[in-house]
Amino acid sequence: xxxxxxxxxxxxxxxxxxxxxxxxxxxxxxxxxxxxxxxxxxxxxxxxxxxxxxxxxxxxxxxxxxxxxxxxxxxxxxxxxxxxxxxxxxxxxxxxxxxxxxxxxxxxxxxxxxxxxxxxxxxxxxxxxxxxxxxxxxxxxxxxxxxxxxxxxxxxxxxxxx
Amino acid sequence: xxxxxxxxxxxxxxxxxxxxxxxxxxxxxxxxxxxxxxxxxxxxxxxxxxxxxxxxxxxxxxxxxxxxxxxxxxxxxxxxxxxxxxxxxxxxxxxxxxxxxxxxxxxxxxxxxxxxxx
Numbered sequence: 001x002x003x004x005x006x007x008x009x010x011x012x013x014x015x016x017x018x019x020x021x022x023x024x025x026x027x028x029x030x031x032x033x034x035x036x037x038x039x040x041x042x043x044x045x046x047x048x049x050x051x052x053x054x055x056x057x058x059x060x061x062x063x064x065x066x067x068x069x070x071x072x073x074x075x076x077x078x079x080x081x082x083x084x085x086x087x088x089x090x091x092x093x094x095x096x097x098x099x100x101x102x103x104x105x106x107x108x109x110x111x112x113x114x115x116x117x118x119x120x121x122x123x124x125x126x127x128x129x130x131x132x133x134x135x136x137x138x139x140x141x142x143x144x145x146x147x148x149x150x151x152x153x154x155x156x157x158x159x160x161x162x
Numbered sequence: 163x164x165x166x167x168x169x170x171x172x173x174x175x176x177x178x179x180x181x182x183x184x185x186x187x188x189x190x191x192x193x194x195x196x197x198x199x200x201x202x203x204x205x206x207x208x209x210x211x212x213x214x215x216x217x218x219x220x221x222x223x224x225x226x227x228x229x230x231x232x233x234x235x236x237x238x239x240x241x242x243x244x245x246x247x248x249x250x251x252x253x254x255x256x257x258x259x260x261x262x263x264x265x266x267x268x269x270x271x272x273x274x275x276x277x278x279x280x
Contacts, residue, residue: 010251010255015258015259021269037272
């Protein structure tokens with residue numbers, strides 16, 4: 001199981017996920033740097049992602065859309081804040097309109113990924129996501145994270161089953 | 163904010179009621195729907211094959227756990243979330259973590275496909 005731990009800081013509106021892969025750092029970096037690989041993990045199976053543009057360097061922008069079971073296509077963008085190959089990525093992730101233009105004042109998150117060689121071999125990756133405000137989080141929920149929510153609540157079932 | 167959370171979770175009876183209320187997939191679904199906005203019981207019932215009375219019962223369990231409130235809007239009664247905003251933040255962060263749980267599992271599959279793994 002690649003997942004090491006997940007923590008959240010309710011005060012800072014931040015969550016952190018730590019994971020370990022049996023693959024070298026450069027290989028893990030390619031999961032982000034190669035848009036064709038990104039497409040295979042960014043969206044859930046019900047909402048696969050397509051990356052329409054991918055200017056993967058500091059100051060660059062990335063545009064993507066996802067395709068839902070009913071043909072709906074929510075769009076998103078990344079504003080690349082820092083790209084330090086192969087160890088650190090910092091970006092802002094937000095929603096876009098039907099033309100792919102960022103929605104003014106729409107909900108966004110700041111995401112930081114750090115990738116480093118693990119002492120025991122393989123690669124450790126840490127993802128940190130921060131929401132700017134509780135209002136922003138609620139808006140994010142309105143714009144479509146029901147799937148994550150349903151999964152989060154279903155974890156309670158697993159806890160009860162243990 | 164932390165203190166509120168600690169006090170909230172320290173009340174074991176409250177936690178038990180919440181866990182019981184959420185231990186049912188229909189009730190979780192109702193919560194997910196009303197988190198996005200208030201719904202009348204009639205609107206909620208339209209989403210399920212069970213009877214209106216059965217949906218009403220599920221709403222009552224959520225209401226007893228303090229997870230939803232009933233608000234009058236005109237002639238309708240709307241079911242809305244009543245959990246503290248601090249709890250709401252926790253639920254949303256959990257949801258975000260679940261999205262990442264899925265992503266990491268897909269990353270792992272992708273990496274395994276490129277190395278010779280079992």
